[in-house]
Amino acid sequence: MAQSESARPRPLQGVRVIDLTKIVAGPNATRMLATMGAEVIRVEWHDDRALDLLRGVRPLAPGGEADSVNRSGLFNNINAGKYGITLNMNLPQGRDLFKRLIADASVLCENYSPRQMERWELGYDVLSKINPGLIYLQISGMGKSGTYNAYLSVGPTAQALSGLTHMSGFPEPMPPAGWGYSYLDHSTGYYGAILVLAALLRRRRTGRGCYIDLSQTEAGIMLSGTATLEAQVTGKPTDRHGNRMQAAEWAPHGAYPCRGIDEWIAIAIQNDDQWAALATEIGAPDWTRETRLSSAAGRKANENDLDRLMAEATKEADRYDLMNRLQRRGIAAAAVQKADDRCERDPQLKARGYFVPLPHSEIGTWNIEGFPAKFGKVPVDVGGLPHRGAPMMGEDNDAIYRDLLGLTPEEIATLREEWVI
Amino acid sequence: MNTQALLSSALAGTVILECGDEHGEFAGVLLAGLGADVIRLEGKQGSNSRRLGPFTTPDHNPEHSLCFSRYNLGKKSISLEIEHPAVREPLARLAKQADVIIDSGEAAAVARRLEFYREMQRSNPRLIVCAITPFGLDGPYRDLKMTDLTHLALGGVMASCGYDPQADGAYDTPPIAPEMWQAYHIANEYAVIAITAALNFRELTGEGDCIDLSIHEAVSTCTEVAIPTYIYNGAVVRRQTGRHAAEGRTRPWLRRTRDGRYVKAFLFWGGRDVRVITEMLNEAGIEHDLESESYRELHRRSPSEAQAHFSAMIDKLVASLTAEEVFHRAQAKGLLWASVRYPEENIEDPHFQARGTFQTINHPELGRDLSYPVSVATDGNDRVTTVTRGAPRLGEHTQEILTRVGFSAAEIAALAARDAI
Numbered sequence: 001m002a003q004s005e006s007a008r009p010r011p012l013q014g015v016r017v018i019d020l021t022k023i024v025a026g027p028n029a030t031r032m033l034a035t036m037g038a039e040v041i042r043v044e045w046h047d048d049r050a051l052d053l054l055r056g057v058r059p060l061a062p063g064g065e066a067d068s069v070n071r072s073g074l075f076n077n078i079n080a081g082k083y084g085i086t087l088n089m090n091l092p093q094g095r096d097l098f099k100r101l102i103a104d105a106s107v108l109c110e111n112y113s114p115r116q117m118e119r120w121e122l123g124y125d126v127l128s129k130i131n132p133g134l135i136y137l138q139i140s141g142m143g144k145s146g147t148y149n150a151y152l153s154v155g156p157t158a159q160a161l162s163g164l165t166h167m168s169g170f171p172e173p174m175p176p177a178g179w180g181y182s183y184l185d186h187s188t189g190y191y192g193a194i195l196v197l198a199a200l201l202r203r204r205r206t207g208r209g210c211y212i213d214l215s216q217t218e219a220g221i222m223l224s225g226t227a228t229l230e231a232q233v234t235g236k237p238t239d240r241h242g243n244r245m246q247a248a249e250w251a252p253h254g255a256y257p258c259r260g261i262d263e264w265i266a267i268a269i270q271n272d273d274q275w276a277a278l279a280t281e282i283g284a285p286d287w288t289r290e291t292r293l294s295s296a297a298g299r300k301a302n303e304n305d306l307d308r309l310m311a312e313a314t315k316e317a318d319r320y321d322l323m324n325r326l327q328r329r330g331i332a333a334a335a336v337q338k339a340d341d342r343c344e345r346d347p348q349l350k351a352r353g354y355f356v357p358l359p360h361s362e363i364g365t366w367n368i369e370g371f372p373a374k375f376g377k378v379p380v381d382v383g384g385l386p387h388r389g390a391p392m393m394g395e396d397n398d399a400i401y402r403d404l405l406g407l408t409p410e411e412i413a414t415l416r417e418e419w420v421i
Numbered sequence: 422m423n424t425q426a427l428l429s430s431a432l433a434g435t436v437i438l439e440c441g442d443e444h445g446e447f448a449g450v451l452l453a454g455l456g457a458d459v460i461r462l463e464g465k466q467g468s469n470s471r472r473l474g475p476f477t478t479p480d481h482n483p484e485h486s487l488c489f490s491r492y493n494l495g496k497k498s499i500s501l502e503i504e505h506p507a508v509r510e511p512l513a514r515l516a517k518q519a520d521v522i523i524d525s526g527e528a529a530a531v532a533r534r535l536e537f538y539r540e541m542q543r544s545n546p547r548l549i550v551c552a553i554t555p556f557g558l559d560g561p562y563r564d565l566k567m568t569d570l571t572h573l574a575l576g577g578v579m580a581s582c583g584y585d586p587q588a589d590g591a592y593d594t595p596p597i598a599p600e601m602w603q604a605y606h607i608a609n610e611y612a613v614i615a616i617t618a619a620l621n622f623r624e625l626t627g628e629g630d631c632i633d634l635s636i637h638e639a640v641s642t643c644t645e646v647a648i649p650t651y652i653y654n655g656a657v658v659r660r661q662t663g664r665h666a667a668e669g670r671t672r673p674w675l676r677r678t679r680d681g682r683y684v685k686a687f688l689f690w691g692g693r694d695v696r697v698i699t700e701m702l703n704e705a706g707i708e709h710d711l712e713s714e715s716y717r718e719l720h721r722r723s724p725s726e727a728q729a730h731f732s733a734m735i736d737k738l739v740a741s742l743t744a745e746e747v748f749h750r751a752q753a754k755g756l757l758w759a760s761v762r763y764p765e766e767n768i769e770d771p772h773f774q775a776r777g778t779f780q781t782i783n784h785p786e787l788g789r790d791l792s793y794p795v796s797v798a799t800d801g802n803d804r805v806t807t808v809t810r811g812a813p814r815l816g817e818h819t820q821e822i823l824t825r826v827g828f829s830a831a832e833i834a835a836l837a838a839r840d841a842i
Contacts (some may be wrong), residue, residue, distance in 0.1 A: 011622035024645065036618045059646070059653035073649035124801075141757075145799050146772040151752040153759070156664070156674065160685040161748075163764025165663065168582060168599035175675050175683060176761060177597040180581035180658075180666035181645035190610035191797050195805065197617035198431035198455045204624050210427055212805055214798040218778050221794045224764035225601030226487045228779075230475040231765035232791050233487070238763045243570060243598050247473040247488055253570060255579065255595035262592050266574035327565050334571035336596050338580040339651035339658070342641055346575075348562035354638055367652055372608070372638030373615045374557065376631040378622045 010037020010379050015200060017107040018043060018098075019082060022052040024182060025155065025216055026111035026139050027078045028189025033107070033196060034081035034384035035371050041400060042084045043098070046393055050089070054078065055393070061363035070362040070392040080358055080368045081384020084391025085400045086421050089120055093420045098122065100405050103130050106203075107196055111139035114149055124211040134209040135199040137192055143215030153216060155182025162220025163238065167227060170242045187223060188216040244303060249296035251303050252278075252310045255336055258319035264336040265319045267310070267326065272296065277329035281322075282313040320345075343367075356382050360389035397421055427800040429807035432457035435620070437521040439496065440503055440534065443470040443602075444636065445525025445553035446492035447609035452521075452616065453495030454795065454806035460515070460822060461496045462503060465840070467815045468493070477787055484814055485786050493812035494782070494793060499823070500816030500842055503534070507841035514826040516541035516548060521616055525553035528563045539631070548629040549619045553612050557635035567636070572604035576640025581647055581658060581666035596660060607643050608636040672728065675761070676736055682744035683761040686735060686751065697754045698735060704750075705741050709734050768792045777804040782811040816842070 015038040019030040034040040055069040088094040124136050141153020159165045169177030195212050227238045243254040255264045269275050279288035287309050292298045319335040326333035355367035370382050401407045415421040433456040439449045440462045449459040471483035478485045524531050531552045538550045555567040573579050579596035586592045615632045658666035663675035674687040688694045702709045710716050720727035744760035751758035767773045781790035796804035823833050836842045
């Protein structure tokens with residue numbers, strides 16, 4: 001039966017996620033689940049060994065106490081929509097409380113080093129006895145099974161091993177440019193969310209929980225496109241191609257300088273009509289009429305010259321003006337946007353409401369990056385159930401321990417004094 | 422083929438129709454891995470991706486495109502001219518039995534087909550429609566022409582990827598778009614999150630929905646610290662060779678090995694790193710002064726000079742070993758280092774073999790199998806997702822699928838006679 005807008009449940013209504021994740025890959029997975037309406041409870045501890053490094057990572061919101069662990073902008077962006085509690089897992093009492101939380105949870109996500117949960121005697125074999133319906137997502141750099149299960153990894157490690165670092169940049173003798181951030185922290189988060197959403201569908205059908213051992217490096221291998229296949233066919237190692245297109249005779253295909261400091265435009269010419277339109281738009285210099293450039297194959301064969309000539313032709317242009325002029329002629333062209341451009345000068349992101357202002361209990365209201373799809377009926381909110389940014393360290397201790405575990409204020413106070421929460 | 426994978430029951434019985442172009446093909450691969458019956462609707466000329474390389478044969482036969490076979494793994498193909506008036510009835514019957522329709526491509530074309538899908542939702546209110554378009558279905562950029570390259574430009578990925586500036590801070594190389602259709606990967610991963618969330622919503626409500634996914638927004642969410650750095654500190658990160666873009670210059674991570682390859686060898690500069698590197702230098706028999714009083718004195722007097730000296734020692738160590746030796750020796754000592762591999766080098770790696778990361782698929786035109794990357798997770802033993810088939814030949818399942826929705830052989834022949842299928 002159709003329901004009214006206000007009465008519609010969120011997709012993950014009633015799903016409780018215990019979130020033992022850190023840095024970006026794991027928290028990004030649980031961020032997606034929070035956006036879809038799960039009750040995500042971050043479980044953290046604040047001594048130096050256990051603290052989520054991301055809480056101290058720049059940028060920090062201006063002002064405040066210098067040693068505050070609640071002011072990282074990146075942490076706020078990645079952990080929006082979650083609740084936060086503290087729990088000292090190194091103490092038996094802490095682990096007992098954790099088991100009580102698990103008993104009523106739907107999902108556990110964690111990305112400690114692969115053996116940590118077993119060291120705490122909280123492996124899947126133990127937790128699944130407490131809660132057979134539990135979906136346990138364990139995220140690690142290499143994966144827990146296999147021969148590298150003791151190896152350690154962060155995003156750049158996985159990017160290097162998977163082949164993604166190699167496949168970015170100009171060919172030798174230039175080194176790989178790689179990725180200028182931990183792309184695989186994002187991707188692994190997406191795969192983590194997908195696997196949990198699928199496991200929840202499975203559980204709705206079968207009633208059964210499961211254990212999932214997600215490998216960040218495998219996520220990178222999954223994103224290696226056709227490279228692994230082509231190398232098997234040709235017998236040659238995968239090469240790099242700068243910004244050029246290898247899948248088709250598209251040229252020019254690259255980033256070309258524009259007026260200003262480090263301003264660029266990306267242009268992708270896909271056929272002869274676009275080439276003719278491009279030539280007209282850049283003033284039809286003589287070289288655009290050279291016979292060798294009249295066909296797609298000819299342009300591809302002369303790409304070195306073409307890129308040099310294109311760079312000359314674009315260098316005095318305003319990047320947005322040129323983008324608009326080329327787009328009007330049906331050419332795929334786009335300014336290379338930096339963060340300030342996307343925040344200040346991107347009318348599309350603004351029109352679609354991409355940035356979502358969310359309150360944070362210490363640093364006030366800040367824009368959070370949204371979910372990139374609009375739904376007709378499904379209620380989604382990057383601010384999650386609490387409709388706010390990231391939780392402060394232990395912000396929800398009182399409410400969670402009281403409402404979920406039935407602890408009295410006195411018991412909660414004692415646990416605090418005993419350094420358990 | 423592993424058809425008993427843990428999560429293959431998640432979407433078992435779920436029928437997904439997939440229209441559109443290469444913007445939206447990867448989602449279907451992931452959904453097929455979760456057990457869905459994914460039917461690729463192709464025009465009689467076949468999908469765009471059949472004409473994109475690389476190819477297994479020099480004649481560029483559309484049945485031999487590795488781009489198509491990679492991004493259509495596990496699907497069925499029905500050849501059907503979607504805009505032909507005679508296919509309205511077959512489409513209506515397919516949509517009536519379908520759970521999800523994925524459409525992709527330029528927004529105007531998708532919006533036109535969306536009217537038909539909405540009509541289908543009236544007879545099948547459980548139907549979920551997911552439109553994957555460059556900018557979503559509204560906004561001032563809606564109809565701009567885009568490719569993967571221009572998405573990575575406008576969405577901010579390129580601004581963070583590339584090479585170090587010159588000594589004066591000016592860049593003499595362009596921003597770099599990492600290869601292999603990463604904009605589409607990101608958007609399709611989000612599409613699967615959105616679709617599986619909508620399927621969870623449908624379990625609660627019985628209602629389908631319409632999802633409007635913007636590739637531009639998807640890419641924009643995937644730049645890690647870039648947006649928070651601007652929002653919180655008003656600063657813009659600058660790209661650097663093989664490491665994270667940052668506000669200021671950081672020390673290099675990529676180092677050359679004895680075999681002419683690279684490793685990603687980064688440090689946290691703690692005492693443990695120094696101790697471990699010293700051990701590795703000693704084990705490799707490389708002379709160094711890191712245990713000398715003069716080095717300790719340098720560290721006291723000028724930590725940055727000491728770091729530079731230490732970094733040079735690491736270069737020396739790395740240059741004395743192969744990339745794989747560095748990787749395994751460093752990991753054995755708990756360093757988060759990795760060799761910068763070609764993606765295909767992982768096929769023979771015992772770790773990924775043990776985890777079932779790759780699956781062989783037969784290519785009759787080559788007379789042999791190729792290994793496809795198919796898995797990101799295990800259940801502790803086997804991979805959790807399934808691979809039921811390779812990519813389909815054009816129209817391979819037309820007869821089977823039309824028969825399944827009630828068409829007789831004569832009716833199918835009549836559709837063929839009208840050039841509709």
